[in-house]
Amino acid sequence: MSTTLFLTKFARGSDGRYIESESLEIERAPVGAELLNTITLFSPLAELTVYEDEGDVDKSTVECFQDENISAIVDSIEAEFRRRLAASSAGVSAECELSEVMAKFREITNVYFLFKLKLEKYSDDDSVIVQLG
Amino acid sequence: MTIVLSSSWGDAMSSNKGKDGEMRVVKVLASVGQLEEGVDFTRPSTTNTADMGADLYLFHPSGFLDKFANIANGNAPNQLAPIEQKSGIKSSQKTRIDVKATSNKIHAQTVRKFISDTHKHPDCTGHLLVGGAELSKTARQEFDEARVSFGKHGKKLDYIKNDGIINLEKHYHPRILDGGDNEPPSE
Numbered sequence: 588m589s590t591t592l593f594l595t596k597f598a599r600g601s602d603g604r605y606i607e608s609e610s611l612e613i614e615r616a617p618v619g620a621e622l623l624n625t626i627t628l629f630s631p632l633a634e635l636t637v638y639e640d641e642g643d644v645d646k647s648t649v650e651c652f653q654d655e656n657i658s659a660i661v662d663s664i665e666a667e668f669r670r671r672l673a674a675s676s677a678g679v680s681a682e683c684e685l686s687e688v689m690a691k692f693r694e695i696t697n698v699y700f701l702f703k704l705k706l707e708k709y710s711d712d713d714s715v716i717v718q719l720g
Numbered sequence: 721m722t723i724v725l726s727s728s729w730g731d732a733m734s735s736n737k738g739k740d741g742e743m744r745v746v747k748v749l750a751s752v753g754q755l756e757e758g759v760d761f762t763r764p765s766t767t768n769t770a771d772m773g774a775d776l777y778l779f780h781p782s783g784f785l786d787k788f789a790n791i792a793n794g795n796a797p798n799q800l801a802p803i804e805q806k807s808g809i810k811s812s813q814k815t816r817i818d819v820k821a822t823s824n825k826i827h828a829q830t831v832r833k834f835i836s837d838t839h840k841h842p843d844c845t846g847h848l849l850v851g852g853a854e855l856s857k858t859a860r861q862e863f864d865e866a867r868v869s870f871g872k873h874g875k876k877l878d879y880i881k882n883d884g885i886i887n888l889e890k891h892y893h894p895r896i897l898d899g900g901d902n903e904p905p906s907e
Contacts, residue, residue, distance in 0.1 A: 588741055588742050588775060588819050588820065588821045588851075589771075589772075589773050589774070589775055589818055589819070589820075591829075591830070591833055593829040593833075595829055607827060607828060607856055607857075607858045608828075608857070608858045610828060610829070610858075612829055612832065615829070615833060617771045617773075637827075639856060639857040639858060640857075643857075645856075645857055647824060647825035647827065647856050648824045648825070649824075649827060650822070650824065690771070693771075694771070718827075718829065720820075720826075720827060720829045720830035720833070
């Protein structure tokens with residue numbers, strides 16, 4: 588299954604509701620099962636209720652990470668990157684392996700950038716959510 | 721912030737759950753491949769799967785995707801126009817399948833990525849999003865707009881929800897058990 592992390596800004600209704608129809612994507616980063624499992628070790632998984640429109644009764648659940656865990660997640664990704672760096676520097680020998688290593692680094696650096704954006708630019712903005720899709 | 725901890729989400733997003741969802745679709749496609757002339761599928765390398773939004777590629781004759789989606793949407797198979805069942809029929813089209821293993825609605829963000837991933841597969845005429853309880857209203861609107869827009873360029877976009885996978889299983893699996901000779905039970 589292909590899974591993607593989204594840094595999404597939701598509009599907030601007058602009652603604080605999260606409104607999906609006016610949501611904006613700030614960043615996205617595809618993430619594989621292995622890295623996702625590493626991240627979720629450091630963050631309890633959460634659900635956010637979102638509404639289709641202001642005043643709408645239609646609602647659904649968005650799977651997301653809690654703001655208070657973002658810093659720990661960033662630290663965990665840095666640790667995972669160091670681990671992968673050490674492991675790959677000794678193991679890259681053929682072109683096909685290099686391609687795979689590069690793809691894995693691309694994945695982890697993109698995911699890292701997304702969480703860093705949340706941490707550094709939107710840490711006090713609870714309308715900006717790291718969600719999974 | 722109205723986020724609540726979820727006890728079920730952890731299970732839902734484990735790697736096994738995701739793989740289970742994908743494998744369930746694989747089982748359906750294996751049955752389809754056995755029963756429908758000219759239909760086959762492959763799984764791409766796992767390295768860039770998430771990047772590309774392609775969990776599976778389906779190879780099939782022209783017109784098959786409509787039949788497949790109709791069965792998934794609960795249309796009685798006996799009322800469908802049958803695909804010509806004769807040997808020698810060729811797989812002329814390739815469809816990308818993006819599987820989402822979730823019991824929640826599929827949201828707009830996921831649909832937007834699915835649509836943009838379409839451009840990464842110029843060799844695919846079909847693009848199939850599978851999984852979830854249904855599309856959210858916003859996701860449905862954006863999906864329908866994209867379907868019309870891509871349709872003008874000969875690309876077919878479709879969506880099959882979780883219930884649709886069950887409909888496909890009900891349609892195809894009994895035929896496999898019966899040796900492929902009998903019509904499925906009425907649904």
